[in-house]
Amino acid sequence: MAPRRLLSPFIFVTLLLVGSQSFAAADSDADATALLKLKSSLSNADEALGNWNASIRPPCTGNFSNWVGLKCDDGGNVHFLRLENMSLAGTIDIVALVGLNYLRSLSFKNNSFQGAMPDVKKLGKLRMLYLSFNRFSGDIPGDAFQGMNSLLKVHLARNQFTGNIPASLVGLNRLMELSLQGNQFDGEIPDFPQKGLKVFNVADNRLEGRIPATLSNMNSSSFLGNKGLCGKPLGPCKRSKKGYIVIIAILAAAVAALAAIGSFLFTRGRRAQAHESEMGQEKEAHKDICVGQKKAQSTELAGGEYRKGENGKLFFVRSDRDGTFDLHDLLRAGAEVLGSGSFGSSYKAILLSGPAVVVKRFRQMNNMGKEQFYDHMKKLGRLSHPNLLPLVAFYFTKEDKLLVSDFVENGSLASHLHANLAPGQPGLDWPTRLKIIKGVARALACLYKEFPGLTLPHGHLKSSNVLLDQNFRPLLSEYALVPAVNKEHAQQYMAAYKSPEFTQLDRTTKKTDVWCLGILILELLTGRFPANYLRHGRGENEDLATWVNSVVREEWTGEVFDIDMKGINNSEEEMLKLLKIGMCCCECNVERRWELREALEKIEELKESDTEEGYYSSCAIEGDIYTSRAITEEDFSFLN
Known part of the structure; x- marks a missing residue:
């Protein structure tokens, strides 16, 4: 038997490099073939995907993408495919996408696709899927996500899906985000046990029943628009008619009591309009607009300092709001419960002869004595800045504190x-x-x-x-x-x-x-x-x-x-x-x-x-x- 001939280290390394390059070229060719097959199944793709041309350049050169909508890894493989906002339609050829061996993120968000949900479970290594803002419709099979154990994010919002939420989503142990809002899903919400689930939204569907306890800490906005849902973070599921009457009576009494406690009407006269106009001329002079204790002479408590031991009186902290209303006007005003927050309830008073105001009731505000509290509220009243909501007035008792401010029509940033x-x-x-x-x-x-x-x-x-x-x-x-x-x-x-x-x-x-x-x-x-x-x-x-x-x-x-x-x-x-x-x-x-x-x-x-x-x-x-x-x-x- 002839002795084996050993390769020199130089020849061995050279062969390895040539082999790796040939494998990379093969992967690039395979990716190009798969992508061009996908393109042929899409409508309106010629213009949007005009540079998808293997004869000119490959999809990837290292981690640099040559074709629109791609992100490549260091090995020159297609890692992310994002064909968003391109008015694409037709059929998404999932079989073609199977040929992209390193594909981990797929997005066809905000296009014009119609019909049934694509058979995405064939893409078992996918981590992120975005199909929101299309016109997909029909029921999604219960096993639509079976075996997709790497999925972290699933976004199907603003389509026309019907039927139950697919049960296979529950088995995705790594799921972090699930966005299903704006569809027509019905039935009950499954119990999602994933501890890493950070984003969950099923708003604006046709779901019903009790929200699972595992989702009770989600934002309530994630469940709005489903008339049949109940339970935390929404309202309780069952309550008798008699119970509702009692609640309404209690709320009505609370509003009336608060209204009777203090009169907090203000009218926005010419001075308020002038103040608003001045604040509107902010531009770059904001550092000089912050006015506090050094310019407080015009904003002292109307009527002088409080009298020790005096309770039950509404104190105005801004002179331009004092003396413009009485209790009779307040009692004629409509009242609306805005909500109950971590500090207490908020009420909106809709006055007959002026704009609305908000009264916030604080029960957990006993860290200051009366004199300290009055002094602190006076300091707040002296503040003047175009981006601070002015405090109008306050009310003090040992148990309750009321803070009165303007009602802001456009709501909160949240x-x-x-x-x-x-x-x-x-x-x-x-x-x-x-x-x-x-x-x-x-x-x-x-x-x-x-x-x-x-x-x-x-x-x-x-x-x-x-x-x-x-x-x-x-x-x-x-x-x-x-x-x-x-x-x-x-x-x-x-x-x-x-x-x-x-x-x-x-x-x-x-x-x-x-x-x-x-x-x-x-x-x-x-x-x-x-x-x-x-x-x-x-x-x-x-x-x-x-x-x-x-x-x-x-x-x-x-x-x-x-x-x-x-x-x-x-x-x-x-x-x-x-x-x-x-x-x-x-x-x-x-x-x-x-x-x-x-x-x-x-x-x-x-x-x-x-x-x-x-x-x-x-x-x-x-x-x-x-x-x-x-x-x-x-x-x-x-x-x-």
Whole structure:
């Protein structure tokens, strides 16, 4: 037998390299074949997918995508396929997609596909599926997702699906997001046991029955528009007719009692109109508009100081609102219960001879004595800033405190971000969102200036406490109340006490409100509600920043931005800047977290469109996502 001939190391390595290149070329050819087969099954694809041409270039060159709608991995394989907003129709050839061996994310969002749900279970390694905003219809088979154990995200919203929610979704152990809103699903909601399920939305369907206990901590907006659903977080499932009558009677009595406690009519005369006009001329002079104790002569309590021992009187903290109504006018006003929050109930009084006002009833506000409480309310009344909701009046007893303010017709930022939009109804656009966050930051800076002795100048900064006027100008509410609220209650419910420094170290700092600002920025950009805000007390420390950080680090895709955000128009670089600002504001390490001053400066630099050079950031985020360098076009290559 002839002796074996050994290959030299050089020849061996050369053969390995040639073999790997041939395999890569084979994979690229296979991907091109699969994609072209898919293209042939689609309508309106010639223009949208015009550069899909294997004779000119392959789909991928390394991790660089040559064909529109692709994202490639380092091996030159198609990893993500995103054919969104292209007016595509026809049939999605799933068999062709099976030929993409490394496909992990598939999106045909916002196109014109019709008919039955594609047989996606053949794509067993898929991690993300987006078919929202099409015209798919009919029942989805119960086993439609059988065996897709890698699925993390399933988005089927705003189609015309009918029947039951597919049972196979329940078995997806890694499922993090399920979006089914705006369809015609009926029957009961299955019991989803996944502990990692962070986003769940079945609003605007035809579902009925009790909401499973495993979903009871989800936002109530995720279940609205289903007349037959009940149970937490919605109303109770069963109650007798007699019980409803008792509740109505109690509410009516409560409203009447509150109305009788204090008269809180105000009329917006010429002075209020002049004040509003002056506030509308904000522009870049916001730093001088924050008026506090140094200019308080015109806003002292009307009628002089309170008289010790005097209860049962409504005190006005703004002279332009005093003496313009009486109890008789108030009792003739209609009253509406707005809701019951963590501090108490809110009521809207609709007056016959003036605009509506809101009365908030606080029961857990006994941390101050009477004199301290009066002094603190006077300080709040002296504040004047175009982005702070003015306190009009207050009422004090040992058990109850009432705070009276204007009624803001356009609702809260939370309602605009998380309420379910009707088909075709636009969400908040980028310029509006940027305007809102600039106003919030300016108002927060005013609170820091006027309450230098408070560790938490706001303390409860969240989207439901950012009200929007008719021009979407933000107005902060429920600010500077931490000194008055019972400590135990504050730590259970207020946003500042969800911060990492409190949940981990049992302390708050001057940067804690900055953390709340950062979470608000991320909520505004992503459209996701901070789920940890719904938990009472410390609970788990998984916040919105954790999710954003994981998405950006693991995927670095446009998934992080709200799909309902319109009016982007070359503003992607500015959006990324704000995203980085938000992450720097809610950095877990307090020492590395930005000061409010730095955050405000960076926010003020942002433009509605990408018209300025990148700025340098000194923020360091764990995982080395955010680096100290100028932002370049490459940062947003993932959106192509």
